[in-house]
Amino acid sequence: MTQPAERTGRTDAVGPVDAAQVPRFAGPATFARLPRVDQVNTADVAVVGVPFDAGVSFRPGARFGPTAVREASRLLRPYHPGLDISPFDVQQVADAGDIACNPFDIAEAIAAIEAGSDELHGAGAKLLTIGGDHTIALPLLRSVVRQHGPVALLHFDAHLDTWDTYFGAKYTHGTPFRRAFEEGLLDTSALSHVGTRGPLYGKSDLADDAGMGFGIVTSMDFMNKGVAEIADGLRRRIGDRPLYLSIDIDVLDPAHAPGTGTPEAGGLTSRELLALLRSLAGTQVVGADVVEVSPAYDHAEMTAVAASHVAYELVSLMALGDKG
Amino acid sequence: MTQPAERTGRTDAVGPVDAAQVPRFAGPATFARLPRVDQVNTADVAVVGVPFDAGVSFRPGARFGPTAVREASRLLRPYHPGLDISPFDVQQVADAGDIACNPFDIAEAIAAIEAGSDELHGAGAKLLTIGGDHTIALPLLRSVVRQHGPVALLHFDAHLDTWDTYFGAKYTHGTPFRRAFEEGLLDTSALSHVGTRGPLYGKSDLADDAGMGFGIVTSMDFMNKGVAEIADGLRRRIGDRPLYLSIDIDVLDPAHAPGTGTPEAGGLTSRELLALLRSLAGTQVVGADVVEVSPAYDHAEMTAVAASHVAYELVSLMALGDKG
Amino acid sequence: MTQPAERTGRTDAVGPVDAAQVPRFAGPATFARLPRVDQVNTADVAVVGVPFDAGVSFRPGARFGPTAVREASRLLRPYHPGLDISPFDVQQVADAGDIACNPFDIAEAIAAIEAGSDELHGAGAKLLTIGGDHTIALPLLRSVVRQHGPVALLHFDAHLDTWDTYFGAKYTHGTPFRRAFEEGLLDTSALSHVGTRGPLYGKSDLADDAGMGFGIVTSMDFMNKGVAEIADGLRRRIGDRPLYLSIDIDVLDPAHAPGTGTPEAGGLTSRELLALLRSLAGTQVVGADVVEVSPAYDHAEMTAVAASHVAYELVSLMALGDKG
Amino acid sequence: MTQPAERTGRTDAVGPVDAAQVPRFAGPATFARLPRVDQVNTADVAVVGVPFDAGVSFRPGARFGPTAVREASRLLRPYHPGLDISPFDVQQVADAGDIACNPFDIAEAIAAIEAGSDELHGAGAKLLTIGGDHTIALPLLRSVVRQHGPVALLHFDAHLDTWDTYFGAKYTHGTPFRRAFEEGLLDTSALSHVGTRGPLYGKSDLADDAGMGFGIVTSMDFMNKGVAEIADGLRRRIGDRPLYLSIDIDVLDPAHAPGTGTPEAGGLTSRELLALLRSLAGTQVVGADVVEVSPAYDHAEMTAVAASHVAYELVSLMALGDKG
Amino acid sequence: MTQPAERTGRTDAVGPVDAAQVPRFAGPATFARLPRVDQVNTADVAVVGVPFDAGVSFRPGARFGPTAVREASRLLRPYHPGLDISPFDVQQVADAGDIACNPFDIAEAIAAIEAGSDELHGAGAKLLTIGGDHTIALPLLRSVVRQHGPVALLHFDAHLDTWDTYFGAKYTHGTPFRRAFEEGLLDTSALSHVGTRGPLYGKSDLADDAGMGFGIVTSMDFMNKGVAEIADGLRRRIGDRPLYLSIDIDVLDPAHAPGTGTPEAGGLTSRELLALLRSLAGTQVVGADVVEVSPAYDHAEMTAVAASHVAYELVSLMALGDKG
């Protein structure tokens, strides 16, 4: 954790609006009903939205993801019994709003995201980003790497996202991690895809991916090995490296996350995903994103609720980072 | 209009976020992407949400109405070509957030709404309220009447809402205007229901209602007479009295407003409603509400979009009030 | 009206459950929360469901129509202000449940419907039938004609339903009125389609239809002539003949009735349909049906609500029949 | 089991309508198409609806739960192969309709539920109640405890529901079991929450809850231990105490039960819930409820279908009660 | 009509699949179940899809428009009674499939659309294009103008689409007609927006638009003047100029077309739109598009059905072109 140790355990953090005084359905939907960044002195963790989806190859709509996840996050309460922590208490978490991106120009949008991320990092915050499509992981990684050097990466996704180009385009939601690899942003000794499934373009996809250093934990592995064994392997691989977590909500089965753009049957349950995240307590999470929530395809906010719980685990991991 | 005349035409009003710089789908969903009340010195018009629906007799859910209408209002632009006015320019309009109400105690909620309204009135603002169910019209009327004395009332609704009690309860979404009448809040020379339709409990409903001074413009009248003739009659009746507009979104046909609690076939089109509101330019609107948007029953935000356009007409009428 | 005149104005009719004592959303969903047929001595009007949809050529699902319309009818109140009548007061209306039909054998189902209708007619009731697809109009007409002789017919529909066969099948939802014509069930001096629109198979469709004696009021006529003029023409044509009203809910525009099987753009508003029905006060309605509500395609019950209001107009026309 | 032993195995029970004669989609939707209470002499089990949702803190709509669950129960067949029992055969199960509650006054509603329950108990029936929100568990417990004394409780829920107050209100859907504890309705030696997950307000929530005697089986435990081990533990704890089962459908993951008011990711599958219930065969179930089905948020009746299967397991447990 | 006069009345045109032999829901969904272009010798009218939506400023999803409109077009029958024509009989209409466009590069996509259109024009076909977002109108106009010189334009839309840039981008769905004006593609003596409504950015929007020569028929005009009067004015303005029709489905009210990206309340009914199109019989339609159908926001295909009926009117106008 980069903030001074004395920050941990701080008791002056401004927490969520009190749900016994203001109903959860009232008031503005900042993440978890936390204060805005401009309402606190400094934020240890900034939750920021990136409403960008011009990089998608199938169903668009993730531009509405940040709003949907924030709305669903109205239900989050401040104490995490599974990890025995109050993540909004030991660190100041605040909502930094959205980074405005040009929806008509991918390159310009990537630059804006990188700049927005740099600015928040510069103010001393870790970032928990809500997408948007997976294209945004590249500028987010560039920015976090400027702070921490190359990062270990846990990439939760139905897909590899290490393809090279679509229609000649290098910067899309299917290519961020190949670009990140090429740019030297990744600590190639600790890269894993988690939850991968579904057909690929060809056998070479796997070879290319392995060549960059990625290991793969498939969705089927969750059924065959269980979460605990998988988590052990991942934790060993990660060690105390600075870790970036990038979570495409399509890692969940469409039953759990219909509101996404490229659904694949046979995915994780939300319980498996939450359990695996929880078991990463003690790793040094330096940044994280939750992407690809496309609300037009969601039902009864179930995808957004799952994403908000994922975000809650992530912010809890950040709180626990330097205590693991 | 209660604010000093020199306020009209002011050029220092803070307007909406620029959609050519920040996409409409980005950033917090204040009404029309306008500033919050705490971001401006004074507001001429305060848009305030009242997420309360414990007064409904059939489908609940209007507690989520303020959020839905604000989200839909992202699409509003600043110039009204039909009335040739920029309503956010000639007056400062700002978003006052939500009034928190106890969902378990109708009386307590009514008191909170009344107090919240008084506070905003005290700061010099007219109120444009987004419900919530129609119960809220009573405390809103009490508060506005304290400023202006008994008001003329245009009540747009499929129903009369002048019933006496349900299950012995006096304060529900079907009774606000009977209570308002009993409390002397209404200028009985200028009361009209607009858009009424559907079956009643009995013939005495009509007699009771007429006894309070209400005239009725039915939904069928719109088909038979047209908007212009109806508007003429209403304007004559209202004159320059202080006017309160209470708009139950169920005045629209369920085709136009499925997202509401007590739908009745045979209603107005959104075009008729907008046209009628527009034709009230020059009346002295001292307050207004749009209620009964129940998002769980909406589709593709069509009800919320209609309600946001209704709110836009209302704020435009307020802007034009002292110029008519 | 076939029941003795002294029945009109009866004060012993059992009405709907009192909504001020039992919430509208509570209790079994008989039509308009009226008693079941077995709870009253005799019924003047029996509301009966026919959950049959094996005759449809496109989207199925009307088998769930009776349930959906009954659920939506929870909102109906007992007094009709437009016609100044309490239709459940001057006549005993009761819910006769559903006629069970074989979903796998159209001929057998038709026979069951005919028998069920005969039984209710035998008990002295007029029938207001809720479908089910339009195939059911044929057995219903056979049964009512046994009581009254050939009937005048007002057929509200986007389509003509006088086609001959599909796939060689003679009894489908697109053919009932040709069969009825061939069987001599129709008074060919007073037959009208109302609301027709959309493309046909060929010009001969119109010639065939005219050859059976049908007049056509198109949906476009409603825009060009208005309801009053159309109603005048229809009333003149019908006179005091025994009249059967068959209302395919797809006569409404898909905006007003998405929940149906063969939608056509450019249809009636629910207000136009209700107004036209209302203007038939004084005709001698001997039976009626509302068909083709397919709830799986409905949204927020808007189609079912419209159908329930249509049914309410029909039962009101029956109440007014001998007073017109 | 309170009914005489000779009642078990009775062959005179009136069962469901025969689906080979009357299609499942036809006829009134009593629970499982069973007779109404007034159609049988006495009922061993009364299935009763409580359409009340004024106690909810987030999404309302459970007032429509009883109707939705009954509609979904049309698919239930009479023989349970997993438990080798025909639950409608060995005991008379009948539908007791709904208890009408005042939607505007929680206290009055609670009194009505208690009275309605007492009346059915007085007629010799066990109650299987379909909610409605969880507030209703309190009056149901009061009534059943008058028959049986303090009961063991298995509470299936994502939440603890042992909070104290919201907005000062003591009787809400988040507080029934604290009230029940305070009123001495619970056998504190055999209380368990099952399926709990998601964040809490604070660590003290757990301490308070434990202080009342509750044990907790989390949703994560299902993944780590499996159903069989959990069931063993629960059965040991319950023994032959009179047992009340209260099942909030939100114990299921939102993927399985989107139609509810306070969804939490990471929940049970419907298979886990059904399996656990089934494994309780032999316990002495003296009453049960299934609550918090909010149909406006459901899709394709999946939540209602799950709830109807839960109800089927419950009625089967009741049938097996005195044979375990 | 550009094809030789002797083609009109041709009897060798290959028509739709026979719905009495192959159910409408079976087989591939070419437009109106017509042959593919490769199945006929030459096509007089090519129906072509352009699944592109990277130019949208709010809700995306129109990339799925062509598929949705084709699916809805399964219901179209071959004879148009309103215009007394069989549009698939007097001219060969065929489905040309989709033009593949790069979703990540607007400029490249525009070039591909222009090339694809040129190719079909080169083969002698008029184009009826199904979008896709409104960006595509520009390359379509470029291509048709190469055939016919500058064209008269009827632009049906809630919006003007003559804005200059968004985020500096010149080629988006809000700017095609300004670009077309600048490129000299439009016959400035005959340009009209039809159905415009909703707020604008400023008064200068109107001035800019008028400066390009556009007249405006607002949605309110339809209520005040009626379709016939509007059509007279438009026909006079158009005369016998080559006419391009560009129809943004959001010209319809959201009640009629929820499935679109930038909905505005107060729009046209589908009946008004169809009637107006029909009244253009005799104009020389040289090309047309229907754009902005975004199926993820549609319900029960109502938007797609409306769009398919619009397309049917357009193809009928093309058939009647040289006979007017």
Added chain:
Amino acid sequence: MTQPAERTGRTDAVGPVDAAQVPRFAGPATFARLPRVDQVNTADVAVVGVPFDAGVSFRPGARFGPTAVREASRLLRPYHPGLDISPFDVQQVADAGDIACNPFDIAEAIAAIEAGSDELHGAGAKLLTIGGDHTIALPLLRSVVRQHGPVALLHFDAHLDTWDTYFGAKYTHGTPFRRAFEEGLLDTSALSHVGTRGPLYGKSDLADDAGMGFGIVTSMDFMNKGVAEIADGLRRRIGDRPLYLSIDIDVLDPAHAPGTGTPEAGGLTSRELLALLRSLAGTQVVGADVVEVSPAYDHAEMTAVAASHVAYELVSLMALGDKG
């Protein structure tokens, strides 16, 4: 595998449209964007739709299943990493369109399906059929048995489908396998239901079923035993017999497959189903169907996506058949 061994590994197979050139959302929706049968010389596997649902006892709509599954199959890519095979490469897979069936006459439809299947078999193809309701399995089995003699059957379903009649009808979606047994189409030494759950009509259902030779793997068995153990048992039972796989999508839990007609809680996850299918590699699959996808009840295509993945596993099994 019936085609000559040299066909395996063929490199001249025409594969799917290249998604890097033509976006997945563009172009006609043949299965997996593969060529049509008429575009290839011979097909080793023909994917054929049977849009028939007149045999259903509850929710209809599977007539739209083939279209929905094909649309969802746009997302399938050509390499199967789990089985290390490119199923469209080693064998020619092509889309054979739909078999047109009379929706009004079950017997006629069955005959048409049988004839259509015979024709495709005659051309040398194995069939992968997309339903349609389960009635279609009977004619498909008749046809495949003419090629291979009585077949082993793996029947994935929530239900047994070995009932005798409904309403006297022998050919429905609940009876195909009893008929198949009676006709001697089944190799009674290797028959299994997989995924069965939910209540039955009576204990005799099980006895009847066992009497035909069926074994049952319940859905609960998946939780208790796991996929691997179940697969072992099934593979032993099947051996190298010619195997027909009939997969009712309702074998999945409603959470994974809401879009079906007779949902039962407690079902398989899509991951379990895909894993079990995958573990059948090496069996001799001579034909397969995926049935009962009813799109009107689906959400965000999740059921259709699952069905498309099931189909992908099936075609992969066919590719591996003679190599196992």
